[in-house]
Amino acid sequence: MIHEITNAAKAAVLTGALPYIQKYFGKVVVIKYGGNAMIDETLKQAVMDDIVLLSLIGVKVVLVHGGGPEITGMMDRLGLETKFINGLRYTDEEAVKVVQMVLSGKTNKDLVGLLTRGGGKAVGICGIDGAMILADRLMPGDGTDLGFVGEVRSINPDVILDQLNQGYIPVIATLGCDEAGNVYNINADTAAAHIAAAINAVNIISMTDIIGLLRDKDDASTLIPQVNISEVPSLIRQGIISGGMIPKIESCVFAVRRGVERAFIIDGRIPHSILIEMMTDEGVGTMFYA
Numbered sequence: 001m002i003h004e005i006t007n008a009a010k011a012a013v014l015t016g017a018l019p020y021i022q023k024y025f026g027k028v029v030v031i032k033y034g035g036n037a038m039i040d041e042t043l044k045q046a047v048m049d050d051i052v053l054l055s056l057i058g059v060k061v062v063l064v065h066g067g068g069p070e071i072t073g074m075m076d077r078l079g080l081e082t083k084f085i086n087g088l089r090y091t092d093e094e095a096v097k098v099v100q101m102v103l104s105g106k107t108n109k110d111l112v113g114l115l116t117r118g119g120g121k122a123v124g125i126c127g128i129d130g131a132m133i134l135a136d137r138l139m140p141g142d143g144t145d146l147g148f149v150g151e152v153r154s155i156n157p158d159v160i161l162d163q164l165n166q167g168y169i170p171v172i173a174t175l176g177c178d179e180a181g182n183v184y185n186i187n188a189d190t191a192a193a194h195i196a197a198a199i200n201a202v203n204i205i206s207m208t209d210i211i212g213l214l215r216d217k218d219d220a221s222t223l224i225p226q227v228n229i230s231e232v233p234s235l236i237r238q239g240i241i242s243g244g245m246i247p248k249i250e251s252c253v254f255a256v257r258r259g260v261e262r263a264f265i266i267d268g269r270i271p272h273s274i275l276i277e278m279m280t281d282e283g284v285g286t287m288f289y290a
Helices: 007-024 041-056 068-077 093-117 158-165 188-198 229-237 245-257 273-279
Strands: 028-033 060-065 122-126 133-137 149-155 169-173 175-177 183-186 203-208 226-228 262-267 286-289
Touching: 007 273, 028 041, 028 188, 041 060, 041 093, 041 169, 041 273, 060 093, 060 158, 060 188, 068 093, 093 122, 093 169, 093 175, 093 183, 122 158, 133 183, 133 188, 149 188, 158 169, 183 188, 188 203, 188 245, 203 245, 203 273, 226 229, 229 245, 229 286, 245 262, 245 286, 262 273
Parallel strands: 028 060, 028 203, 060 169, 122 169, 133 175, 149 183, 203 262, 226 286
Antiparallel strands: 133 149, 175 183, 262 286
8 A cells, every 4th residue: 555645744854854965065976876776777767866856956966887788788789709807898999899889879878868858967978088087908917908998097077077067967988098099998986986086076976786885795684884994904804895895895995095075885776775875864885984
């Protein structure tokens, strides 16, 4: 049975959110968008609605996205092999063309369209625009060749800040380039952390397919709600942070060390998880702080 929310209850929700609205008004928040929330259409719409709402109440939102499943789908259709090495997509010369086409062409513009139809002002850009993300070829310590996978050398924040100052929501596809014109595929968590630091964001929120950092990865009741970044090396040694969580959490640590007040890893499978994190006492997921 559906219970109607009374007008008084709606008013209570709004007044309860007021301190958070005041806290974030005029501040910059970077949201890294990925995982199941990018695939499930209902979740995708909820994320876009959250971002439009935040923008309309005066929060300056920057949306940074990947697009792994869509890239893999296009690679399959073109008969190109998809290969991952240590969790990173091997990106040869053909693959990087596909990544550029899908990320900055289809995925980016689809998100801009959803935000615009929802009443937001959004503009789609990628790290190549204005040489926003200068990158070098990523050279892992073990000498593994990943092709055109890049690591961030520097961020030029001017394009992002110009769009924010004009009231737009910048939607950023995580491609980078070097002075020679080579295009690189950049890990979205890494790019989002560097961008957040460069534009003095107050928070960075990373949407994932897990509820946060768990003390026991098989037990959801062991969620660790808050982590001081000084604890991270010990948690890695204990194996509590392992596998694919290591680069995500290292990105959070990077951002906080460079002046971002809080970094969050939240469960993108929960509808409106962004609003729950930002506009309630309880929050959702794991917060990293210094």
